[in-house]
Amino acid sequence: MSMVYRPRRLRATSGIRNMVRETALTPDNLVYPIFVVPGTKVKKEISSLPGNYHLSPDMAVELAREVYALGIPAVLVFGLPEYKDERGSSAWDMKSPVQQAILAIKKAVPELVVISDVCLCQYTDHGHCGLLNGHKVDNDPTLPLLAAVALSHAKAGADMVAPSDMMDGRVAAIRTGLDAGGYSDVSIMSYAAKYASAYYGPFRAAADSAPQFGDRRAYQMDPANSREALKEVALDIEEGADLVIVKPALAYLDIVRQVKDRFLLPVVAYNVSGEYAMVKAAAAQGLIDEQRLVMETLLGMRRAGADIIITYHALDAVRWL
Template identity: 55%
Template sequence: MGQTPEFKRHRRLRSSHAMRAMVRENHLRTEDFIYPMFVIEGENIKNEVPSMPGVFQVSLDLLKGEVEEVYQLGIKSIILFGVPNEKDEVGTGAYVEDGMIQEATRLVKKEFPDMLVVADTCLCEYTSHGHCGVIHNHDVDNDESLKLLAKTAVSQAEAGADIIAPSNMMDGFVAVIRKALDDAGYHNIPIMSYAVKYASAFYGPFRDAADSTPQFGDRKTYQMDPANRIEALREAESDVQEGADFLIVKPAMSYLDIVREVKDNFNLPVVAYNVSGEYSMVKAAALNGWVNEKELVLEKLTAMKRAGADLIITYFAKDVAKWLSE
């Protein structure tokens, strides 16, 4: 009789739940999550976003209760987006003292001092045209937009934001915002840069939530071409050189290769943004009974950690926090 050929017994380390848990390489923790919240003008308003089941626009008077739920679940970081009633050509609502993000930040920091508030720093929710900057000759004027973005960042820091997160993709935005923060005395406020932000079809539901759909054209002249990889490294490298403290890759699921590239090339915390379209597709399939939502969400968020993400911005944060405590 011939001898059985030698081979490796990899299944030995998969023999039980306890064994698999012992050798698991990547783990999800509530500390990993940043939960997005949409603050809308008005009173006693809690509007569910039609394309994002379980996600709400909340008025300032109800925000405390919403943040308390997040806080009690062990999630200690939120990112705030404002939904104003009035908009204009230059996005004034983004940088006025009583803007939506500014008022929401003050409230959260008063009621929950150790909750980390990340302020989305962009103009698109506040401009009448829906673009992320000032329009000149039917295009976004990069350098003029930077001046307003710097004002926005400083006003958010003055309101108590712990982290400034510029999402506009203007060239030089990290350098200009860093200088503005430093000049205003906010040397210790970090910048969580949307360093790699693709012009993605996965953003549709977010534009419902933030009322930020462009009124003409698209954002392809400032957000990245989804076909490009090396360009992402150039973008991230610029932001590192300009003083970024975190690097966001957005979207996450279709760009896990980019998450890994950024993690391997730069010695900063990497943030994966699990965007609205990725959320809505899972929710729609789950509501139809086509997938096991819990297992699918845990698998895809773990994939982001495996790819190199240190933190994850996700609308699933509350759900996952509950599942992890079971």
């Protein structure tokens, strides 16, 4: 009589399932994005990202304390400036909300890892990620500005900078600028494979960063391409990236896995605003079990190879864990 193998034996009880579980999700895997704005005592819910808030630097400190108390190791800081111009010069102004929030958070919660987004789109009056030459983003003249932004964040106390602009050569420019400024210990978490995605809509509303004309497909990646992502990641590593981001996450888990299999650096998946907003909208309609769906999604990102997940679900996920 032939032996019948029964995989269900290892699913029979919660204890057995826990013993043989292949993939784990812990608070240490998560990064929580926050949005800082000018002013004091500002805490206003972001309509496109329910459960997330525009926070003045003082209120960002309160949230940072909560994040750290929950065991989440890091925040990713985005900002809305007091002024915009064609160069995005508020992006490296030490009096801008991002720099002020970083200073305040590192003073209040020094153990919390502070990562700063480095880009110009929130700070330019045209909403594109670099300097313009007519209606085209001019790559090389943008690089010194991005390096200046990163250096200002490092001066404020950022542990990592995360360039999201997708300009060619920006990792090398930022690394050179940081090292020359005496910040060789500040890491670069590069948005190495950032796709031109429809999943970014809620974020652009939250960050007031939508382009005033055209789109970003001339510098962000084509969603149809995967080999190109490996080339982008390889270039960023060669230029000095310490961690690499794949963005978005949910429709790009194949990219996460390919990057994980090919390279030795930590891989970060960005569970972006559109992915979050769809869950929230479906949950509000009673169409899904939000907790189960969120945990399954984040676990899937880990299973695909993400060492770290940037997610707006982080606070809820840790409480559910």
